[in-house]
Amino acid sequence: MVKYMKRCHDRHEKVVEFRQPEELNKLINFELKDTPEDLATVIDYCRETLNYCVKTGHPRFFNQLYGGMDIVGLCGQWLSATANTSMYTYEVAPIFVLMERAVLRHMGQLVGFSDGDGIFAPGGSLSNMYAISLARHKKFPTSKMEGLFSLPRMAILTSKHSHYSFKKGAYFMGFGLNNVVMINCDAKGRMLASDLENQIIHLQSQGIAPILVNATSGTTVFGAFDPLDEIADICQKYDLWLHVDAAWGGAIILSAEKRHLMKGMHRIDSISWNPHKFMGCPFQCSAFLTKKKGLLEECHGIPASYLFQKDKMTYDISYDTGNKSIQCGRHVDIMKLWLMWKAKGDQGFTKKLHHAYEISNYLTEKIRNRDGFELVVEPVYVSICFWYIPTAIRNLSDGDVKRRKLSQVAPQIKAGMTKRGSMLVGYQPMDDKVNFFRMIILNSATTFDDMDFILDEIESLGERIEFVQNGFHNP
Amino acid sequence: MVKYMKRCHDRHEKVVEFRQPEELNKLINFELKDTPEDLATVIDYCRETLNYCVKTGHPRFFNQLYGGMDIVGLCGQWLSATANTSMYTYEVAPIFVLMERAVLRHMGQLVGFSDGDGIFAPGGSLSNMYAISLARHKKFPTSKMEGLFSLPRMAILTSKHSHYSFKKGAYFMGFGLNNVVMINCDAKGRMLASDLENQIIHLQSQGIAPILVNATSGTTVFGAFDPLDEIADICQKYDLWLHVDAAWGGAIILSAEKRHLMKGMHRIDSISWNPHKFMGCPFQCSAFLTKKKGLLEECHGIPASYLFQKDKMTYDISYDTGNKSIQCGRHVDIMKLWLMWKAKGDQGFTKKLHHAYEISNYLTEKIRNRDGFELVVEPVYVSICFWYIPTAIRNLSDGDVKRRKLSQVAPQIKAGMTKRGSMLVGYQPMDDKVNFFRMIILNSATTFDDMDFILDEIESLGERIEFVQNGFHNP
Ligand SMILES: Cc1ncc(COP(=O)(O)O)c(C=O)c1O
Ligand SMILES: Cc1ncc(COP(=O)(O)O)c(C=O)c1O
Numbered sequence: 029m030v031k032y033m034k035r036c037h038d039r040h041e042k043v044v045e046f047r048q049p050e051e052l053n054k055l056i057n058f059e060l061k062d063t064p065e066d067l068a069t070v071i072d073y074c075r076e077t078l079n080y081c082v083k084t085g086h087p088r089f090f091n092q093l094y095g096g097m098d099i100v101g102l103c104g105q106w107l108s109a110t111a112n113t114s115m116y117t118y119e120v121a122p123i124f125v126l127m128e129r130a131v132l133r134h135m136g137q138l139v140g141f142s143d144g145d146g147i148f149a150p151g152g153s154l155s156n157m158y159a160i161s162l163a164r165h166k167k168f169p170t171s172k173m174e175g176l177f178s179l180p181r182m183a184i185l186t187s188k189h190s191h192y193s194f195k196k197g198a199y200f201m202g203f204g205l206n207n208v209v210m211i212n213c214d215a216k217g218r219m220l221a222s223d224l225e226n227q228i229i230h231l232q233s234q235g236i237a238p239i240l241v242n243a244t245s246g247t248t249v250f251g252a253f254d255p256l257d258e259i260a261d262i263c264q265k266y267d268l269w270l271h272v273d274a275a276w277g278g279a280i281i282l283s284a285e286k287r288h289l290m291k292g293m294h295r296i297d298s299i300s301w302n303p304h305k306f307m308g309c310p311f312q313c314s315a316f317l318t319k320k321k322g323l324l325e326e327c328h329g330i331p332a333s334y335l336f337q338k339d340k341m342t343y344d345i346s347y348d349t350g351n352k353s354i355q356c357g358r359h360v361d362i363m364k365l366w367l368m369w370k371a372k373g374d375q376g377f378t379k380k381l382h383h384a385y386e387i388s389n390y391l392t393e394k395i396r397n398r399d400g401f402e403l404v405v406e407p408v409y410v411s412i413c414f415w416y417i418p419t420a421i422r423n424l425s426d427g428d429v430k431r432r433k434l435s436q437v438a439p440q441i442k443a444g445m446t447k448r449g450s451m452l453v454g455y456q457p458m459d460d461k462v463n464f465f466r467m468i469i470l471n472s473a474t475t476f477d478d479m480d481f482i483l484d485e486i487e488s489l490g491e492r493i494e495f496v497q498n499g500f501h502n503p
Numbered sequence: 504m505v506k507y508m509k510r511c512h513d514r515h516e517k518v519v520e521f522r523q524p525e526e527l528n529k530l531i532n533f534e535l536k537d538t539p540e541d542l543a544t545v546i547d548y549c550r551e552t553l554n555y556c557v558k559t560g561h562p563r564f565f566n567q568l569y570g571g572m573d574i575v576g577l578c579g580q581w582l583s584a585t586a587n588t589s590m591y592t593y594e595v596a597p598i599f600v601l602m603e604r605a606v607l608r609h610m611g612q613l614v615g616f617s618d619g620d621g622i623f624a625p626g627g628s629l630s631n632m633y634a635i636s637l638a639r640h641k642k643f644p645t646s647k648m649e650g651l652f653s654l655p656r657m658a659i660l661t662s663k664h665s666h667y668s669f670k671k672g673a674y675f676m677g678f679g680l681n682n683v684v685m686i687n688c689d690a691k692g693r694m695l696a697s698d699l700e701n702q703i704i705h706l707q708s709q710g711i712a713p714i715l716v717n718a719t720s721g722t723t724v725f726g727a728f729d730p731l732d733e734i735a736d737i738c739q740k741y742d743l744w745l746h747v748d749a750a751w752g753g754a755i756i757l758s759a760e761k762r763h764l765m766k767g768m769h770r771i772d773s774i775s776w777n778p779h780k781f782m783g784c785p786f787q788c789s790a791f792l793t794k795k796k797g798l799l800e801e802c803h804g805i806p807a808s809y810l811f812q813k814d815k816m817t818y819d820i821s822y823d824t825g826n827k828s829i830q831c832g833r834h835v836d837i838m839k840l841w842l843m844w845k846a847k848g849d850q851g852f853t854k855k856l857h858h859a860y861e862i863s864n865y866l867t868e869k870i871r872n873r874d875g876f877e878l879v880v881e882p883v884y885v886s887i888c889f890w891y892i893p894t895a896i897r898n899l900s901d902g903d904v905k906r907r908k909l910s911q912v913a914p915q916i917k918a919g920m921t922k923r924g925s926m927l928v929g930y931q932p933m934d935d936k937v938n939f940f941r942m943i944i945l946n947s948a949t950t951f952d953d954m955d956f957i958l959d960e961i962e963s964l965g966e967r968i969e970f971v972q973n974g975f976h977n978p
Contacts (some may be wrong), residue, residue, distance in 0.1 A: 029581065029585050032585060033764045034587065044597075044947070046597070046817070047597065047817075048603060048818055049593065049597070049600075049818060049819065051821050052597060052598065052601055053601060056598070056601070058601050058602060058604070058605035058841075059605055059609070060609040060686075060841075060844045060845065060848075060849075061608065061848055061849070062848050062849040062850055063847065063848040063849075063850060063852055064846055064847050064848040064850060065845050065848070067846070070575065070842060070845055070846045072844060073845060074578065074582055074842070076598075077586070077598055077838065078582070078585075080597060080598045081586040081587060081588065081597070081598050081599070082594075082596070082597070083589060084587050084588050084595065091594070091595060092589070092595060093833070094587075095587075097585075097587065100545065102584060102585060102587075104549075105584040106504065106551070106584060107504065107549055107552060107582060108970075109577060109580040109584065109690050109785055110504050110508065110553075110572075110577060111552070111553065111556040111559070111572075112556075112559050112560060112569075112572065112577075112785050113556065113557060113559050113786060114567070114569070114786055114787070117781045118524065119555070119557075119921075119927075120559065120564070120566060120567060121557070122519075122521070122522065122524070122527060122555060122556070123527065123531070123551075123552050123555045123556050123558070124556070125950070126524060126527055126528060126533050127533060129533070130533035130534055130535060131535065132907060132966075139721065147769060148835075150625035150626075150830065150834065151625075151830045151832045152628075152832070153829065153830065153831045153832075154625075154829075154830065155816075157675075159907075161675060166640075168676050171674070171677070171679060171781065172674045172679065172680060172682050173674075173679050173681045174652065174679040174681055174682075175651065175656070175673070175677050175678040175679025175681075175682055176651045176652060176659075176677040176678075176679075177652075177654070177656045177657075177679070177682075178650075179651070179652070179654075181652045182650075182652075189833070191924040192805045192807045192829055192831070194799070196805055196829050196831075197804065198650070199646070199647045199648075199650070199675055199941065200632075200636060200676060200803075200829050201675060201676055202647050202649075202650050202651040202676055202677020202678070203650040203677070204644070204646060204647065204648055204649040204650025204652070205647060205648050205649075205805075206648045206650075207649075207652075208651055219597050225661055237563050237892070240541070243801055247526070248809055249809050269896070270619050280878065304832070308955035310584055310696075310832075311587050311588060311589055311832065311833055311835075311871065312589070312834045328671065328675075330667045330670045330671055330680075331668045333931045333932055333933070334724050334929065334931035334933075334941070335931075337672075337914065337930065337931060337938075338917075339910075339914045339938070340914065340917075341914045341915060341917070341918035342521070342917065342918045342922075343523055343524060344523075344919045347524050354628065354629075354671050354672075354675050355625065355628050356626060356627065356666070356667070356671075357569070357627070357628075357786065357787055358626070358630045358787075359625065359778070359786065359787045359834070360623075360786075363552065366535075367545060367548060367549070368532075369535045370535065370539075370540050370544070370545055370548060371539055371540065371542070371545045372539050373536055373537050373538040373539040373948070374535075374536070374537040374538075375537055375538060375539065376539055380653060404927050421542045439815065439824065440810065440813045440816060440818070442815075443815075443817045444815065446594075446817045446950045447817075452594075454809065455805060455812065456808045456809035456810075456812060457808055458808070458809075463814070464811070466728070483777060
């Protein structure tokens with residue numbers, strides 16, 4: 029494992045030794061059997077796993093909103109794996125429960141909640157669902173007992189650029205996809221507060237009850253920040269729960285310089301903030317925080333006599349966390365984060381953020397000034413969206429033909445870089461914008477040179493593309 | 504960590520060095536700050552964490568439905584922590600996606616699904632919610648778009664002894680607690696099929712649509728197994744989704760001798776099975792399996808262009824798992840289980856199970872024959888429920904006075920054992936039965952001697968109890 033960790037930091041190593049599923053199936057015998065395999069084979073499997081997994085800690089892995097390798101965090105993760113327990117009671121997780129309290133308190137203070145509450149969830153999606161759950165409970169407390177059947181139709185409002193977990197939450201929690209109202213954004217991907225208000229008025233005129241507005245701080249693709257103060261004004265006016273999905277962008281709270289992007293955050297009701305994303309905490313670690321003390325338990329509590337014995341004589345049962353949760357057993361995601369925070373202090377994360385901004389600014393400048401590269405949007409965070417436009421189509425006039433060809437570029441370059449294993453960068457279309465790259469800068473080991481490298485690599489792969497009418501060849 | 508692992512297997516070591524929250528808060532400085540702490544202090548924190556956490560791997564930890572310490576599983580967990588990735592796409596988790604497929608296929612075959620589907624979820628509670636989600640989607644496919652608002656009232660049927668996650672799921676998913684119908688059980692804790700049918704008829708006569716019947720294989724407290732064949736007959740008759748919550752009991756599928764407890768399982772629609780419980784896989788690991796191929800994706804899929812690019816040229820995107828899930832990022836829970844299964848084969852788990860049955864039978868015999876001990880119910884699995892009745896109240900005639908006193912016994916003994924750190928055993932009341940102990944036998948390191956030890960310890964603590972009218976003293 030230590031060797032693997034070194035390899036992750038070696039630029040001569042590939043980011044991934046990519047194999048097709050069928051090939052990998054031949055290389056490794058995945059099948060399980062009745063009989064055991066010997067220890068040597070099992071150890072081989074471990075080695076092979078590290079050979080063929082994606083090196084998310086590599087300085088040229090830019091594919092997702094997580095990555096890097098924090099040694100202290102990793103030790104924390106190993107340690108809590110060894111302790112092998114569940115968060116639901118103080119009885120079996122005394123020290124982890126206290127760590128969770130300390131971290132939630134600290135994060136809450138940073139957001140500006142004087143006395144809030146919270147819980148760690150298995151991912152930002154579920155954190156966002158916690159928000160929906162609280163908002164519903166607050167507006168229609170009878171829903172806990174009676175469900176949604178006899179209640180008015182409800183709606184969740186979130187921007188077109190927001191994360192799809194609001195949709196997942198909407199049907200999973202019984203609202204239905206049609207009751208997620210997608211608010212328009214400006215060209216930079218920020219929610220238009222004016223459209224939000226229009227939609228609220230429209231819903232109310234139809235007898236539909238909006239229950240929650242989600243504002244995103246750090247959208248998944250553009251890294252945009254919705255204007256919290258404006259949105260808070262509207263939520264206040266219409267008495268709506270204001271949640272902020274800061275799964276990706278929450279880290280900027282730790283920077284006095286950048287915090288203005290979330291101006292107004294002390295006015296919100298709840299927030300999702302994923303330390304496993306920008307902050308580099310080992311996957312998975314997601315905090316849900318709310319200003320409303322006691323509501324999590326009121327909303328999600330079910331007496332379970334076998335776990336939460338009221339007559340426990342051992343300790344004060346208000347330390348048990350199970351009744352705040354929709355889970356029963358809950359993985360210890362807190363140790364790794366707490367330990368990292370101890371080792372870094374707020375300052376360590378601030379430094380990491382400022383480093384990432386420096387690299388991002390450098391990359392942005394390069395893209396702006398280099399032939400064939402074009403920014404999709406001016407970045408405000410560490411997500412850089414851009415096109416590469418190969419020479420062959422560079423001089424085409426704007427229009428459908430160029431769009432169709434341009435949309436073939438990123439997938440082909442992506443396939444090329446994956447095969448080479450030289451780096452990993454994601455791509456996607458968005459609104460009327462055809463496939464473009466999204467670079468995510470968060471690994472502290474990433475340097476200016478890496479930025480030059482990726483632009484060169486994209487150009488070199490992009491120039492080999494053979495465009496075809498219907499479909500296209502691999503470079 | 505290696506030292507800790509040794510300590511976990513040393514019977515001279517306490518199971519827990521218990522401290523009150525206030526004490527622990529004094530011993531360890533949990534607060535986070537702006538500035539970093541030095542490495543030596545951080546290492547101290549690691550040491551302290553292992554000092555004060557509960558040794559769930561200790562052979563005298565019987566407190567929960569998980570425990571033990573499987574070295575191969577733990578290595579798998581460390582390794583996947585090091586690989587630090589998410590399960591949602593083959594792109595970033597190639598090898599783990601294939602492991603998940605292999606394990607789901609194998610588990611499905613064991614259950615008797617010829618060609619099913621499945622996913623690993625963060626816990627059995629969410630696995631059970633997956634079942635509710637599929638059942639709802641199958642009965643009312645419009646709910647995905649429209650929600651529950653214009654649909655008839657729906658009900659979930661599950662036994663009184665079943666796990667509370669059906670309640671959590673019910674309100675979280677919009678049904679409401681009142682729409683969970685609790686079916687009566689016989690004295691051994693098994694669902695009464697006759698009552699199930701009566702309730703279905705009653706609901707239908709009221710215009711309420713039952714959508715899912717949950718049968719439990721291995722109830723949380725008694726370890727009872729609901730009669731699957733009888734229940735399947737009823738579900739077939741009324742066209743209802745039959746889910747089996749085998750989170751705790753699923754392991755018996757691996758024993759030809761015990762499998763009859765789940766006779767009829769090939770007829771069910773879905774099952775939750777937690778390898779982190781009996782099978783001793785490091786926490787957390789929970790499988791959800793369904794017979795209906797494609798339904799998970801049909802029900803939970805949302806196109807997210809930034810993750811699941813349809814024009815990926817790198818590989819066949821049907822390997823991406825994200826659209827089956829209600830999560831976005833998903834922790835790699837599969838590596839540890841896959842590796843354990845490789846190292847043990849089915850046989851290894853069967854052996855573990857038979858060992859646990861041997862110990863359980865031994866304990867049951869002892870309880871049956873020892874003065875002052877009384878079984879609450881004849882065990883069929885490795886959960887042994889019993890009372891200790893101290894001499895002082897042993898000769899009281901049955902009635903309220905005795906019940907009130909007896910209910911004080913377990914909490915006091917529990918407080919005593921926690922303070923001593925000698926062992927950990929859970930207790931709870933159930934139906935009309937006052938507080939009793941629930942011994943969970945699953946650690947392969949546990950021996951007959953440990954059983955003698957715990958009975959002696961319970962007796963020794965139990966004899967010191969001072970009963971009081973209202974409230975009671977600590978021993
Ligand atoms: C803005 C935003 N919110 C929420 C999520 C979901 O987080 P998770 O993957 O932890 O469920 C993401 C993930 O990409 C995100 O970008
Ligand atoms: C029968 C049963 N089902 C489900 C669960 C929930 O499993 P988890 O804690 O993984 O959510 C439990 C947990 O004790 C259980 O006993």
